[in-house]
Amino acid sequence: MVRTADHEARRRQLIEAAIEIAVGQGIDRVTVAAVARTAGVSVGLVQHYFPAKEELMRRAYAELLARLDARVARIVAAGEEHGDAIREMVPVALGELLPIGPRRTDEARVRLEFQTLAGRNPDLLATAQEHERRMRERLRVTVDNAKKCGETSRSADSSEVADDLWAAVTGAAPAMLVDPAFDGRRVLAGACQRAFPRECRRAART
Amino acid sequence: MVRTADHEARRRQLIEAAIEIAVGQGIDRVTVAAVARTAGVSVGLVQHYFPAKEELMRRAYAELLARLDARVARIVAAGEEHGDAIREMVPVALGELLPIGPRRTDEARVRLEFQTLAGRNPDLLATAQEHERRMRERLRVTVDNAKKCGETSRSADSSEVADDLWAAVTGAAPAMLVDPAFDGRRVLAGACQRAFPRECRRAART
DNA sequence: TTTTGTATCATACGGGTATATGGTTTAGCC
DNA sequence: GGCTAAACCATATACCCGTATGATACAAAA
Numbered sequence: 001m002v003r004t005a006d007h008e009a010r011r012r013q014l015i016e017a018a019i020e021i022a023v024g025q026g027i028d029r030v031t032v033a034a035v036a037r038t039a040g041v042s043v044g045l046v047q048h049y050f051p052a053k054e055e056l057m058r059r060a061y062a063e064l065l066a067r068l069d070a071r072v073a074r075i076v077a078a079g080e081e082h083g084d085a086i087r088e089m090v091p092v093a094l095g096e097l098l099p100i101g102p103r104r105t106d107e108a109r110v111r112l113e114f115q116t117l118a119g120r121n122p123d124l125l126a127t128a129q130e131h132e133r134r135m136r137e138r139l140r141v142t143v144d145n146a147k148k149c150g151e152t153s154r155s156a157d158s159s160e161v162a163d164d165l166w167a168a169v170t171g172a173a174p175a176m177l178v179d180p181a182f183d184g185r186r187v188l189a190g191a192c193q194r195a196f197p198r199e200c201r202r203a204a205r206t
Numbered sequence: 207m208v209r210t211a212d213h214e215a216r217r218r219q220l221i222e223a224a225i226e227i228a229v230g231q232g233i234d235r236v237t238v239a240a241v242a243r244t245a246g247v248s249v250g251l252v253q254h255y256f257p258a259k260e261e262l263m264r265r266a267y268a269e270l271l272a273r274l275d276a277r278v279a280r281i282v283a284a285g286e287e288h289g290d291a292i293r294e295m296v297p298v299a300l301g302e303l304l305p306i307g308p309r310r311t312d313e314a315r316v317r318l319e320f321q322t323l324a325g326r327n328p329d330l331l332a333t334a335q336e337h338e339r340r341m342r343e344r345l346r347v348t349v350d351n352a353k354k355c356g357e358t359s360r361s362a363d364s365s366e367v368a369d370d371l372w373a374a375v376t377g378a379a380p381a382m383l384v385d386p387a388f389d390g391r392r393v394l395a396g397a398c399q400r401a402f403p404r405e406c407r408r409a410a411r412t
Numbered sequence: 413t414t415t416t417g418t419a420t421c422a423t424a425c426g427g428g429t430a431t432a433t434g435g436t437t438t439a440g441c442c
Numbered sequence: 443g444g445c446t447a448a449a450c451c452a453t454a455t456a457c458c459c460g461t462a463t464g465a466t467a468c469a470a471a472a
Contacts, residue, residue, distance in 0.1 A: 004439085004440085004448075004449090005448080005449065005450095010449095026326050031428080031429065031430085032429080032430060032431085033428090033429085033430090041450080041451090042450065042451045042452070043430095043431095043451085043452085043453095044449095044450060044451050044452075044453095045449080045450055045451075047430090047431070047432090048448095048449070048450070051431090052430090052431090053429095053430065053431090109325045109326075112318075112321075112322050112325060113322050113325070115318070115322075115380060115384065116318050116319050116321075116322040118384065119232075119315045119318060119319070119383055120232050120315075125384065128384045129384050129385050132381060132384050132385050132388075133385065136388075160392065160396065163381075163388065163389065163392070163393050164374070164393060164396055164397070166377065166381065167373070167374050167375075167377035167378045167381060167390070167393045167397075168370070168373050168374060168377060169373075169377065170377040170380065170381060171372065171373035171374060171375065171376040171377025171378070172373045172377070174321060174376065174380075175338065175369075175372065175373060175376060177325055178321065178324065178331065178334045178335050178338050179335050179338050179339065182338075182342075182369065183369065184373070186366065186369070187369055187370060187373045190366065190370055191370070191373075194400065210418075210419090210469085210470090211418080211419065211420095216419095237458080237459065237460080238459080238460060238461085239458085239459085239460090247420080247421090248420065248421045248422070249421085249422085249423090249460095249461095250419095250420060250421050250422075250423090250463095251419080251420055251421075253460090253461070253462085254418095254419070254420070257461090258460085258461090259459095259460065259461090
């Protein structure tokens with residue numbers, strides 16, 4: 001074999017370009033030509049690394065969700081490290097999902113676009129499903145932790161509480177996109193209040 | 207003027223075709239040619255009544271939402287006529303929004319598609335906004351009614367309770383589309399339970 | 413019956429899409 | 443150092459889209 005390039009690095013570069021276009025201009029402005037232009041390469045190169053456009057889209061979607069997931073996880077981890085109460089930490093973490101400010105608005109919009117596309121595309125749907133299950137599972141674990149220190153009623157079903165939170169936040173996001181007057185933060189705060197009725201500041205591990 | 211046709215009837219016929227395609231095959235299969243074919247007319251005729259495709263889409267979206275609204279309103283009205291408790295009536299009415307069964311699944315999916323399109327299209331956005339405000343206002347009024355007969359705490363903020371319900375149901379719907387295992391009915395039931403904690407069967411007006 | 417303008421149709425057009433194709437450059441191995 | 447296959451590019455291709463255009467059919471007014 002001769003002249004080997006770093007395939008994965010190239011792919012990441014193209015995925016980056018696709019994400020940039022999708023977030024900034026909308027998912028259907030992500031054309032092969034636009035990705036090539038943004039990445040500063042030829043159309044042929046894009047084809048070389050992504051023979052079918054769909055695979056590029058799937059990777060871009062997965063990357064987008066992975067980053068969101070990482071941000072949420074980081075906020076939760078930082079809160080636990082700091083010994084914050086879960087009831088204070090969760091609204092901040094889930095707030096990442098709400099279209100507050102330009103950046104999160106663009107992101108929420110493009111997530112909605114991908115999710116909609118996923119509605120008729122099995123590959124994208126699997127990606128969306130994976131993300132949703134990961135998030136709900138994370139929430140469930142968090143609720144379980146809250147139980148242990150008394151922030152949540154011990155008799156409550158953790159999955160049920162987690163799904164309530166999930167529905168609240170994923171419902172508030174598009175509502176805010178459609179009507180800026182919709183107070184998604186209030187809805188989220190209310191949902192967290194219900195999920196974690198009792199205060200419980202834990203000792204910092206540091 | 208010579209040879210006058212019923213413009214509005216023709217438009218309704220074309221809107222019908224557009225809705226049929228959108229619900230059955232997805233919003234981006236709604237092309238002018240497909241609408242013409244489905245309606246059994248020529249492409250030129252579609253253009254004659256809808257010089258721009260966007261207006262056809264706006265009308266189709268508005269019609270879709272109007273029908274949903276009518277179904278919800280009818281359920282609520284029937285419940286009130288029958289003297290049903292609001293806490294029993296609301297889950298049924300809002301259940302129309304959930305993708306339960308093939309029909310409601312197709313409808314929820316296409317609503318998501320339109321809403322997503324609206325995210326970057328001012329005309330469609332206005333239509334979506336109008337619908338959302340109508341639904342939330344209807345919910346607020348219902349919560350207010352529930353207060354009067356004691357199903358809801360008198361001290362609660364009706365808008366806040368209504369928005370909680372709205373977020374729960376509009377969050378549960380896409381979650382169910384993505385993951386069929388997501389129990390949206392349970393989430394909706396829980397939200398209604400919180401909104402209307404006390405039973406109160408009223409006398410039928412008939 | 414002739415005129416007239418609307419209703420309707422068939423088709424052309426221009427632009428944008430994903431993908432196919434064939435050529436050119438270049439890095440590593442014999 | 444030249445050979446070879448991968449990396450990369452420019453362009454062609456085939457298709458589908460919304461819209462424009464011009465012709466035809468036809469109902470009502472004159």
